[in-house]
Amino acid sequence: MFISPMLLQRVDEPFDSADYITELKLDGIRLIYSVDDEGKVRLYTRHNNEVTSKFPELTNIGIPAGTVLDGELIVTDKDGKPDFEAMMNRFVSERNSTPPVSFVAFDVIKYNNERVTASTLLDRKDLLADIIKHDSEQLSKVQYITGMGRAYFDVVRDQSLEGIVLKRKDSRYQVGKRSSDWLKVINYQYTEVFITGYRKKEFGLLLTDLEGKNVGVMELGVSQHAKECISNAAILDENENFRFIEPLKCRAKFRHYTKAGLLRLPSFVEWT
Numbered sequence: 588m589f590i591s592p593m594l595l596q597r598v599d600e601p602f603d604s605a606d607y608i609t610e611l612k613l614d615g616i617r618l619i620y621s622v623d624d625e626g627k628v629r630l631y632t633r634h635n636n637e638v639t640s641k642f643p644e645l646t647n648i649g650i651p652a653g654t655v656l657d658g659e660l661i662v663t664d665k666d667g668k669p670d671f672e673a674m675m676n677r678f679v680s681e682r683n684s685t686p687p688v689s690f691v692a693f694d695v696i697k698y699n700n701e702r703v704t705a706s707t708l709l710d711r712k713d714l715l716a717d718i719i720k721h722d723s724e725q726l727s728k729v730q731y732i733t734g735m736g737r738a739y740f741d742v743v744r745d746q747s748l749e750g751i752v753l754k755r756k757d758s759r760y761q762v763g764k765r766s767s768d769w770l771k772v773i774n775y776q777y778t779e780v781f782i783t784g785y786r787k788k789e790f791g792l793l794l795t796d797l798e799g800k801n802v803g804v805m806e807l808g809v810s811q812h813a814k815e816c817i818s819n820a821a822i823l824d825e826n827e828n829f830r831f832i833e834p835l836k837c838r839a840k841f842r843h844y845t846k847a848g849l850l851r852l853p854s855f856v857e858w859t
Contacts, residue, residue, distance in 0.1 A: 588621045588623060588639060588655060588697070589619060589621065589629075589631045589635050589637075590600065590619060590655055590696050590762055591622075591633075591762055591763030592617060592619060592633050592657050592696075592763070593657070593694075593709055593760050593761050593763070593765075593766065593769060594763075594764065594766070594769070594774040595672075595752060595765065595769050595770065595771040596765050596766060596767050596769065596770055596771070597770070597771050597772075597773065598753075598770045598771070598772055599772070600751070600772065601737045601739070601740035601751060601753070601772045602736050602737065603734050603735060603736050603737055603738075604718065604734055604736070604753075605733060605734050606755055606756055606757075607625065607733075607734060607736065607753045607754060607755055607756065607770075608708070608709075608712075608731040608732065608733055608754050608756060609731060609733075609735055609736050609739045609752070609753055610693065610729050610731045610750055610751065610752045610754065611613065611729065611730075611734050611743065611748065611751060611752075612695055612728070612743075612748075612751055612752050612771055612772075612773070613659040613667075613669050613671075613691055613729070613749070613756065614659050614661070614669040614671045614674075614748070614749040615659040615661035615662070615669055615671065615674050615691075615841075616632060616659065616660045616661075616675075616678060617632065617633040617653065617657075617658075617659060617660075618630055618631070618638075618658055618659060618660040618690060619631040619632075619633070619656070619657060619696075619738045620650060620654075620655070620656040620657075620658065620690060620692065621643075621654075621655045621656075621697075622650050622651065622652050622653065622654045622655070622761060623652065623653070624652050624653045624700055625652065626652045626701070628645070628646040628647075628650070630642060630645065630646075630842050631824050633688075633851070638678075641677075641678065641680075642660070642688055643682065643684070644687065644688070644690065644723065644725060645726075646692070647688055648723075648725050648726045649726070650726075651699075651718065652699075653698065653699050653700035653701075654688075654695070654697060654698050654699075654718065655695070655696040655697035655717070656692045656694065656695055656696065656715070657692065657693060657694040657695075657760075658690055658691050658692035658693050658694070658728075658729070659690075659691050659693070659729075660674065660688055660689070660690055661674060661688065661691060661693075662674040662677060662686050662687070662689070662691050663689065663803035666673065668681045668747075669748075669749070669750065670747070671685070672689070672845060672846055673847055673850075687724070687725070688725075689724060689725055689726070689727065690721060690726055690727075690757070691698040691727050691728065691729055692715060692718075692726070692727070692729070693715075693726050693728065693729040694708075694711055694712075694715065694760060694829035695711045695714050695715050695718065696760060696762075697708060698714060698718070703760075704759060704760035704761075704762060704769075705759055705760075706759070706760075707756065707757045707758070708754055708755065708756055708757065708758045708759075708760075709756050709757075711760065715728055715729065718820060725814075731754075733756075736751060736753050736772070739751050740772055740774070743774055744774050744785075744836075745841070747774070747843065748774060748776060749773065750771055750772050750773040750774045750841065751771070751772050752769065752770065752771050752772075753769075753770040753771075753774065754768065754769050754770070755768040755769075760833070773842070774842075775840040775841065775842070776840065776841055776842070776843060776844075777838060777839070777840050777841075777856065778796070778838070778839060778841070778848075778850070779797060779836060779837070779838055779839075779859055780794045780795065780796060780797070780802060780836070780837060780839050780853070781794065781795045781796075781797065781799075781834035781835065781836055781837075782794060782805070782817060782832070782834065782836075782837075783795050783831060783832065783834050783850065784829045784830055784831040784832055784838060785829065785830055785832070786804075786828060786829060787825075787827075787828055787829060787830060788828070790806060790809075791804040791805065791806050792804065792806075792809065792817065793829065794804040794839070794850065794853060795834070800848070800851055801849075802848065803849035803850045803853055804853075805839060805849075805850075805853045805854070805855060806855040807852060807853065807855070808840075808854035808856070809855045812853070813837075813855055814834065814859075816858075817835065820832040820833050821833040833857070835849055835856070836859050837857065837858050837859055838854070838856040838857050838858075838859050839853045839854060839855060839856055840853070840854050840856050841853040841854065849858075
């Protein structure tokens with residue numbers, strides 16, 4: 588059974604509050620883990636795509652019948668950190684069973700064939716601890732602390748992890764909704780880049796670093812005013828797909844550098 592997951596609302600800064608718990612934001616793929624009343628396991632992405640056949644190693648990990656869990660599917664690197672690129676490589680592979688994946692649960696939506704969405708978050712966390720009594724490489728549960736959002740985020744930033752999640756202790760599980768009860772703070776990095784061109788069809792800006800090396804394509808955060816500035820820039824050359832312009836310097840934020848040296852999800856911040 589697919590149940591649309593509760594979504595996170597983004598905030599710019601972490602905060603400290605005893606009314607919230609703080610968790611690590613895992614860099615992977617959101618996964619709804621469903622076991623029907625006959626014990627049949629089905630795995631779904633947040634967009635209701637069934638992916639059970641891609642991850643056969645997760646179909647017999649001891650989750651009881653009549654249970655639906657919410658969590659993250661991850662692959663870890665040699666340092667034990669989530670590796671999003673490795674996760675995506677495994678996700679798009681048709682028959683590959685490596686690298687191994689882990690399902691890290693952070694909430695319970697259904698138990699004993701009954702929805703528990705009206706229970707408080709802390710009550711659902713207690714239930715999750717009963718369901719997953721012992722963590723393993725394939726199955727574990729997210730650890731959390733009360734409050735201390737700022738200090739936790741400092742550690743996340745020092746370790747170059749994706750971010751943190753702040754959740755109100757008494758929050759109910761709001762199926763398919765984005766709520767201020769669940770907040771995410773992303774550990775963005777910032778850099779200066781040149782916009783050197785743009786796609787002719789779907790929107791996308793070509794980026795280089797200050798030494799002229801390609802660092803990817805920007806699609807996010809570009810205001811209408813910025814688009815007008817780019818469209819008015821002098822055109823140096825073009826081909827079937829791109830127009831190349833006099834470079835324009837700007838500041839961009841992004842998640843991290845990919846293994847190929849590209850900016851992951853770059854977003855326009857300001858002109859420099």
